Amino acid sequence: MPTEKPLDRIFEQFLAAPKIFKNRDVLRPTYVPDELPHREKQITKVGMILASALRGGTPSNIFLYGKTGTGKTVVAQYVLKHLKEKCMEFNVPVPITSYINCRIVDTSYRVLAHLCSDVGVSVPITGLPTDTVYDKFRKSLDEKGQLMIIVLDEIDQLVRKNRESANDVLYDLTRINSSLENSKVSIIGISNDLKFKDHLDPRVISSLSEEEVVFPPYTADELKDILIQRAKIGFNEGVLEYGVINLCAALAAREHGDARRALDLLRVAGEIAEREGSNKVTEKHVRLAQKEIEKDTVSEVLETLPIQSKLVLFSIYLLEKHRASEINTGDVYAVYQNLCRYLRMDSLTQRRVSDIINELDMLGLVYARVISRGRYGRTKRIKIGVPLNLIGDILEKDPRIKGVADYVPRIT
DNA sequence: TGTCCACTGGAAGGGAGGGCTT
DNA sequence: AAGCCCTCCCTTCCAGTGGACA
Numbered sequence: 001m002p003t004e005k006p007l008d009r010i011f012e013q014f015l016a017a018p019k020i021f022k023n024r025d026v027l028r029p030t031y032v033p034d035e036l037p038h039r040e041k042q043i044t045k046v047g048m049i050l051a052s053a054l055r056g057g058t059p060s061n062i063f064l065y066g067k068t069g070t071g072k073t074v075v076a077q078y079v080l081k082h083l084k085e086k087c088m089e090f091n092v093p094v095p096i097t098s099y100i101n102c103r104i105v106d107t108s109y110r111v112l113a114h115l116c117s118d119v120g121v122s123v124p125i126t127g128l129p130t131d132t133v134y135d136k137f138r139k140s141l142d143e144k145g146q147l148m149i150i151v152l153d154e155i156d157q158l159v160r161k162n163r164e165s166a167n168d169v170l171y172d173l174t175r176i177n178s179s180l181e182n183s184k185v186s187i188i189g190i191s192n193d194l195k196f197k198d199h200l201d202p203r204v205i206s207s208l209s210e211e212e213v214v215f216p217p218y219t220a221d222e223l224k225d226i227l228i229q230r231a232k233i234g235f236n237e238g239v240l241e242y243g244v245i246n247l248c249a250a251l252a253a254r255e256h257g258d259a260r261r262a263l264d265l266l267r268v269a270g271e272i273a274e275r276e277g278s279n280k281v282t283e284k285h286v287r288l289a290q291k292e293i294e295k296d297t298v299s300e301v302l303e304t305l306p307i308q309s310k311l312v313l314f315s316i317y318l319l320e321k322h323r324a325s326e327i328n329t330g331d332v333y334a335v336y337q338n339l340c341r342y343l344r345m346d347s348l349t350q351r352r353v354s355d356i357i358n359e360l361d362m363l364g365l366v367y368a369r370v371i372s373r374g375r376y377g378r379t380k381r382i383k384i385g386v387p388l389n390l391i392g393d394i395l396e397k398d399p400r401i402k403g404v405a406d407y408v409p410r411i412t
Numbered sequence: 413t414g415t416c417c418a419c420t421g422g423a424a425g426g427g428a429g430g431g432c433t434t
Numbered sequence: 435a436a437g438c439c440c441t442c443c444c445t446t447c448c449a450g451t452g453g454a455c456a
Contacts, residue, residue: 109440126430126440306443329419349445354420370420374454377418 013277019236020274020281026234027267029069029260032077037229038222039071045213046079050186053083053147054092058177058184061208065191066215069258072190075215076151095147102158108169111158112137119144134172138179145182156193167204174207217257223249226259227266235270241282244269248286265289298386301363302394308348311339312356314401315409316366317391320384324411328379329354335409342404357382365391 025031036043042064050059064072080097087094098118105114112133113123121140123133141148150173152158159166176185189208218226227245248269252262268289273281305313315335319327333350340347348356357380361368367383384391395401 107441124431124440126432128432129439132432132439308443348443350419351421351446352444355444358421370452372452372454373418374452375415375417375456376454377416378451378453379417379419 020239020270020279021234022236023234024267024270026230027263027270029074029263032074032081033229033233035229036071036075036078037225038218039075039215042071042075042213042215043079045211046075046188047082049211050079050083050149053095053149053186054086054090056092058147059149059186060210061174061187061189062211062213063189063191063209064213064215067217067256067258068192069252069256069260069262070215070217071259072215073153076153076188076190080149080151093146095149096141096144097149097151099151099153101153102156103154106157108158108166109133111152111169115150116140119148130169134169138176141183141185142180143182147184147186149186149188151188151190153190154192155189156191170204170208174204218253218259218262219257220249220253223252223257223259223262227262230263231266234267235281239270239273239279239281241280243283244281244286247283251286251290261293264293268293294386295390298365298390299394301365302391303397307345307398307400309356309360310395310398310401311343311345312336312353313360313365313391314395314404315339316357316360316382316384317388317395318407318409319411320388321392322409322411324409327382329357329382330379331409332357332382335407338409339404339407342407343400354380361385 026033046062046064049062052059064076066072077099084094084097086092096119098115100111100114102111105111109126109128109130112130113125116123116133116137119137119140121136123136159170173185173187187208224245227248231240231245245266248262248265251265252258255261265286266289269281269285272288272292273285276285278285302310302313312332315332316327318335319331324331329350333353336353337347357366357368360366364385367385368380370378371381372378392405396405
């Protein structure tokens with residue numbers, strides 16, 4: 001059979017291109033390296049707490065705080081990995097571990113369902129009463145007679161989205177040990193957001209954060225060390241031009257010392273260089289990578305937005321595009337209602353739109369701040385948070401939005 | 413100093429879409 | 435099939451509020 005020629009060429013070109021990466025996976029955020037520079041203190045503390053598992057004890061619950069990309073998740077995974085290894089080495093029962101990212105597993109029911117599947121019980125996606133799922137989990141865990149360490153990553157997301165039920169589940173989980181005869185549970189909670197404690201039941205806070213570990217942002221120098229370490233195993237020797245690592249570190253340090261961002265920059269810069277067929281990664285590639293990363297994350301978020309959120313965002317976009325001096329909830333709602341009328345769609349209430357604006361703010365697409373204009377009331381002052389043309393370009397791909405693309409809002 | 417605006421954001425609840433148990 | 439229970443998205447209702455203005 002003759003093969004397809006153009007594709008052949010692409011593959012061959014790829015193979016012929018100079019090899020930039022030795023192992024690109026080590027530059028991904030999920031990779032757990034053998035050493036974590038500048039996190040020795042945190043590793044020691046978490047390690048000391050979890051060590052009691054080696055003597056058959058129940059480690060205290062731990063809370064890890066710090067902004068994104070400060071190494072919370074990776075430290076937790078690193079310590080757990082080594083703990084398990086030690087358990088095997090000393091012939092101690094290896095704890096069951098469960099890692100749950102609450103941004104994805106974002107309801108109490110789903111958290112419990114996830115825990116069930118980690119102890120080998122399958123439960124339906126929906127349908128059962130939450131209590132039943134909890135009981136199933138408790139029973140089958142108790143049958144195992146083992147320690148279970150549960151990592152709840154981005155736990156603030158769970159609490160933010162369902163305050164009542166999240167409190168219930170967390171309360172139950174922190175008390176579960178008193179109803180277990182043969183097994184024990186330890187919880188590692190991870191959060192980006194310190195303020196989220198305000199939404200938690202005080203009893204949950206106290207038992208969840210028996211121990212607390214704080215992760216400060218990395219400085220530019222620390223980021224540099226991390227990048228150098230990963231670059232050694234990730235890139236072939238000599239492909240990184242002088243200054244590339246410094247630039248990645250500097251750019252990421254500007255964003256509250258985010259190591260994930262730094263690694264992404266380095267990886268994407270490498271990928272761009274590879275695509276170009278260049279045999280060196282240069283500072284120019286890093287700059288391009290920065291643009292590409294922003295564009296990718298923004299467009300992915302925008303494309304998956306539900307239509308109502310798109311319309312609200314588009315209303316804000318139109319107001320900003322036509323140079324409204326300031327944008328408030330009321331203005332947005334008025335434009336939004338007009339757009340809905342043109343599209344012959346039912347419009348949501350202002351209460352809901354107000355929430356949607358908050359959601360857009362959380363996604364980083366807009367900035368919304370509550371301000372008071374004195375006599376003229378309290379409202380949200382809203383600004384677009386990403387490049388304006390990007391929003392227009394991507395939203396107008398939606399045929400419904402395209403239908404109102406030329407709408408000109410009345411500016412007051 | 414009090415008033416009052418334009419909202420905010422909490423609380424409760426409805427109903428559609430899903431799936432369980434009996 | 436009936437009776438529950440779940441989530442998700444939304445509405446309705448309403449007390450609360452920061453600060454410009456009279």
